[in-house]
Amino acid sequence: MQQNYTIPTLPDVQADLDMNGGFLSFWTYWQPDPAALDPEMPGSKLSMITYLPVAPEADCLCGSGKSYGRCCQTLPYRRPVCPDPDLQGYGLLSPQSATFRAVDGAAMRERLMDDVRLYCTEDTPDRVFWTLWGEPALESEYGIICFGDIELRHRRTLVVSAMSAPRMAVLLDLLAEADDLELPGPTVEHDPIQVFDKRTRERRELPPQRAGERKPPGWRRKRA
Secondary structure (H helix, E strand, O other), X not given: OOOOOOXXXXXXXXXXXXXXXXEEEEEEEEEEOOOOOOOOOEEEEEEEEEEEEOOOOOEOOXXXXXXXXXXXXXXXXXXXXXXXXXXXOEEEOOOEEEEEOOOOHHHHHHHHHOOOOEEEEEEOOOEEEEEEOOOOXXXXXXXXXXXXXXEEEOOOEEEEXXXXXXXXXXXXXXXXOOHHHOOOOOEEEEOXXXXXXXXXXXXXEEOOOOOOOOOOOOOOOOOO
């Protein structure tokens, strides 16, 4: 089953939701695919939005270091967040991808296949796809939580996709461990960010962040 990275589409907001009293949290889960050859192995994705109430005096979940009442609560729109890979915090929903070209696909495939933090959902000559589960994988009643994807296209192009900056940093640190493979600097793309207008409760889009940025903040190769 092929998996593709797409911009998350937020569902319509509930009529009784307090638009100015908390955050919406975006989650992605991998579930077993009943139609697969091995129906017990994860093969389909589930996306879900949950509501997180936040008191005005509490730390804002966006990571600014300010209180919620002095930060995101004052905005005219609500920006969703998604959980960090360690589940100790959240990052603002900011869909983005980093593309590495002219990579050693055979060596990269071997390295990523051996990484216990990743799970391969597709392995063909033209496309290999991994999802970041963590170590150990974090299971819930909805499936195993997914924190980002890595795709190897035609054994030459590596595409890393994440829904937030903290998730992207974890994925790039993972790749930086493969220092001997000499990965080039990636090209980064940011997708439009969907938000809810607090007054009208309608969905709207914010422009992509750092459009056209050539190298993500923090990208580095780890040296011994």
